[in-house]
Amino acid sequence: MMVDGVTVLAVAGSLDLLTMAEFQDAVDSALDTEPVALIIDLTEVEFLASAGMSVLISASRGxxxxxxxxxxxxxxxxxxxxxxxLDTVFSLTATREEAVRNCTPRPSDIAAVDPAQVHQ
Structure with missing residues (x-):
């Protein structure tokens, strides 16, 4: 799903050894779309095992x-x-809205280009 131009992958249920491959496939598919930003929303996740956390690390690297x-x-x-x-490895937020705000480029984040510096 897209929220303000940001790709959001909402996950539910358990993230463990049994669901790890499916979760990794979903992350890989999201990254294959070349998003401008990626948010993984774990709000509906009831159990997060080490296998699920390893997918989060992989997603962060990707x-x-x-x-x-x-x-x-x-x-x-x-x-x-x-x-x-892991909250030192990637940004951890309490709400999707906060994550979208943090991941959406602001005009001040976009470098100004000096036309005199552009070569044709």
């Missing part, structure tokens, strides 16, 4: 060239992310 954030506000998701210090 999105190294674009803004990337993870939405997690419940104890089942935000707590393991913080306990493993």
């Amino acid at each position: 999105a190294a060239h674009i803004p990337f954030a993870v939405v997690a506000d419940g104890p089942a998701t935000s707590r393991p992310i913080r306990l493993t210090a």
